[in-house]
Amino acid sequence: MSVDAKTVSRVAHLARIALPEGEVARMQGEINAMLGFVEQLNEVDVEGVEPMTSVMPMVMKKRADLVTDGGIAAQIVQNAPQSEDDYFMVPKVVE
Amino acid sequence: MTDLTTLTLTEARDGLKAKAFSATELAQAHVAAIEAARVLNAYVLETPEIALKQAEVSDARLAKGEGGRLEGLPLGIKDLYCTAGTRTTACSNILRTFVPTYESTVTSQLWRDGAVMLGKLNNDEFAMGSSNETSAFGPVINPWRRADSNVSVGAAGVEGTHLVPGGSSGGSSSAVAAHLCLAATATDTGGSIRQPAAFTGTVGIKPTYGRCSRWGIVAFASSLDQAGPIGKTVRDCAVMLRSMSGHDPKDTTSVDIAVPDYEKAIGRSVKGMKIGIPKEYRLDGMPAEIEKLWADGIAWLKAAGAEIVDISLPHTRYALPAYYIVAPAEASSNLARYDGVRYGLREQGRDIAEMYEKTRAAGFGREVQRRIMIGTYVLSAGYYDAYYLRAQKVRTLIKKDFEDVFAAGIHAILTPATPSAAFGIGEKGSADPVEMYLNDIFTVTVNMAGLPGIAVPAGLDPQGLPLGLQLIGRPFDEETLFSLSEVIEQAAGRFAVQQRWWAGA
Numbered sequence: 001m002s003v004d005a006k007t008v009s010r011v012a013h014l015a016r017i018a019l020p021e022g023e024v025a026r027m028q029g030e031i032n033a034m035l036g037f038v039e040q041l042n043e044v045d046v047e048g049v050e051p052m053t054s055v056m057p058m059v060m061k062k063r064a065d066l067v068t069d070g071g072i073a074a075q076i077v078q079n080a081p082q083s084e085d086d087y088f089m090v091p092k093v094v095e
Numbered sequence: 096m097t098d099l100t101t102l103t104l105t106e107a108r109d110g111l112k113a114k115a116f117s118a119t120e121l122a123q124a125h126v127a128a129i130e131a132a133r134v135l136n137a138y139v140l141e142t143p144e145i146a147l148k149q150a151e152v153s154d155a156r157l158a159k160g161e162g163g164r165l166e167g168l169p170l171g172i173k174d175l176y177c178t179a180g181t182r183t184t185a186c187s188n189i190l191r192t193f194v195p196t197y198e199s200t201v202t203s204q205l206w207r208d209g210a211v212m213l214g215k216l217n218n219d220e221f222a223m224g225s226s227n228e229t230s231a232f233g234p235v236i237n238p239w240r241r242a243d244s245n246v247s248v249g250a251a252g253v254e255g256t257h258l259v260p261g262g263s264s265g266g267s268s269s270a271v272a273a274h275l276c277l278a279a280t281a282t283d284t285g286g287s288i289r290q291p292a293a294f295t296g297t298v299g300i301k302p303t304y305g306r307c308s309r310w311g312i313v314a315f316a317s318s319l320d321q322a323g324p325i326g327k328t329v330r331d332c333a334v335m336l337r338s339m340s341g342h343d344p345k346d347t348t349s350v351d352i353a354v355p356d357y358e359k360a361i362g363r364s365v366k367g368m369k370i371g372i373p374k375e376y377r378l379d380g381m382p383a384e385i386e387k388l389w390a391d392g393i394a395w396l397k398a399a400g401a402e403i404v405d406i407s408l409p410h411t412r413y414a415l416p417a418y419y420i421v422a423p424a425e426a427s428s429n430l431a432r433y434d435g436v437r438y439g440l441r442e443q444g445r446d447i448a449e450m451y452e453k454t455r456a457a458g459f460g461r462e463v464q465r466r467i468m469i470g471t472y473v474l475s476a477g478y479y480d481a482y483y484l485r486a487q488k489v490r491t492l493i494k495k496d497f498e499d500v501f502a503a504g505i506h507a508i509l510t511p512a513t514p515s516a517a518f519g520i521g522e523k524g525s526a527d528p529v530e531m532y533l534n535d536i537f538t539v540t541v542n543m544a545g546l547p548g549i550a551v552p553a554g555l556d557p558q559g560l561p562l563g564l565q566l567i568g569r570p571f572d573e574e575t576l577f578s579l580s581e582v583i584e585q586a587a588g589r590f591a592v593q594q595r596w597w598a599g600a
Binding site for chain 2: 001003007008011012013014015016017018019027030031033034035037038039040041042043044046049050051052053054055056058060061063072075076077078079080081082088090091092093
């Protein structure tokens with residue numbers, strides 16, 4: 001399988017990465033090189049094989065349903081590009 | 096006094112205990128070595144004030160006959176590990192100014208045991224690379240040079256065809272090889288500890304998935320990522336791994352199994368152990384020096400009493416293509432968090448969607464963008480089954496290959512660590528990304544199966560560059576790997592850089 005330029009632009013939008021028109025062809029070539037490389041997986045007979053979900057067999061651990069952290073709003077927004085009164089500031093989303 | 100930076104971690108530990116020198120002297124020697132080695136670009140942030148302050152505390156403890164297992168020992172920390180109050184960037188522009196308010200579990204355990212932080216080490220951006228060339232801080236230079244090399248330090252920095260230190264933990268491998276720290280932390284998703292170790296004559300171990308907590312380490316591909324050390328010797332790595340390992344309630348994939356004293360495994364007899372030699376790792380056109388390296392390794396282990404068994408791991412060749420579906424898929428999901436809202440870079444846009452798109456285009460480098468795109472594509476509607484689901488099924492088969500040979504009594508598997516020695520900066524992957532990805536052909540299977548793997552230097556290529564062997568072990572049997580790799584280390588000798596050509600000749 002390979003991707004066309006339109007698909008590359010659509011995937012870039014899905015991934016929320018601005019991809020200038022002039023960069024599409026290069027990215028398309030690189031993605032197609034990768035897709036060509038992984039094509040060989042089609043040779044493998046995977047009939048009846050379970051997909052891996054956990055690399056080490058282990059029971060999912062559950063912790064007690066307790067509050068273990070909190071009250072650190074100032075720390076949480078400390079690295080925000082823009083914040084006000086312990087809120088993250090973003091461009092207007094809803095009119 | 097001898098140059099303290101050339102000591103191994105365990106020699107330095109014993110020297111501190113014997114009061115042959117102080118932790119402050121040890122830290123100062125390393126701080127000076129780092130300053131003189133800036134052209135290598137191994138450190139992206141030097142923290143001499145922290146190092147000297149920690150060393151002072153260590154000296155006070157040591158004077159009272161106290162101190163932890165790593166008391167006063169100066170380390171370098173890969174810039175993927177969050178360090179509270181110290182900038183942590185994953186060597187990406189999107190995190191260029193990020194200062195964590197918390198400490199990764201693994202580094203907190205190092206400080207608990209008394210270690211000293213020299214600074215943050217360069218790596219491929221978000222650990223995506225095999226040469227350290229994708230770092231937003233620029234490439235790292237390997238302290239090793241080819242025998243007839245024209246590499247030297249000139250007015251504009253390092254001149255000539257210099258070599259990559261491997262990746263993604265290229266700052267870690269370069270710093271350890273150049274004596275800019277006694278040992279370093281690293282991470283391994285497809286070979287990022289073992290390949291750089293092999294390229295620099297150092298030792299690196301990726302432990303079993305779940306052995307070390309991933310909490311506070313910048314995520315790349317969560318089902319493959321694992322922390323581990325790079326050190327000068329097998330023993331040093333054993334000491335480091337003991338402090339780095341252990342259960343952490345904050346990482347649900349970290350395993351609640353007691354951490355052994357790995358150092359006790361050094362020198363343990365390997366007599367009667369069954370060592371598998373997988374025929375699928377014998378590639379067409381494999382260079383003669385790699386063939387010889389492997390044969391030497393087999394001979395050394397045999398001489399130590401191990402039994403050599405030919406084995407087959409039939410799905411080996413599918414590990415790398417399956418990896419390049421699974422890893423980008425997980426990366427595209429993990430890196431969705433970099434949205435210009437909670438932390439990191441923000442580029443302004445007309446609306447929030449444009450803000451996201453511009454931020455991520457400006458903040459991520461080419462390699463990272465490509466992997467996010469591939470991951471997004473293979474997870475997108477209509478392609479999920481054909482790519483991602485199939486890759487996860489292949490992964491099950493790869494793991495079963497290993498389970499079958501271990502069930503048949505194999506204790507560990509011996510392979511080359513890399514298909515070649517270190518290559519020159521800019522030599523690989525510029526036209527076709529797959530060329531660079533082939534570097535990880537021997538290491539990536541281990542991540543896909545979650546197993547422990549160690550790279551240990553075992554010889555030199557015709558250009559005088561170090562080559563490594565890899566040992567792959569049963570889950571949570573790192574001890575056997577330490578015992579076996581020390582046999583190789585004893586037989587092959589250590590490989591240290593002979594000349595500090597970078598330090599202003």
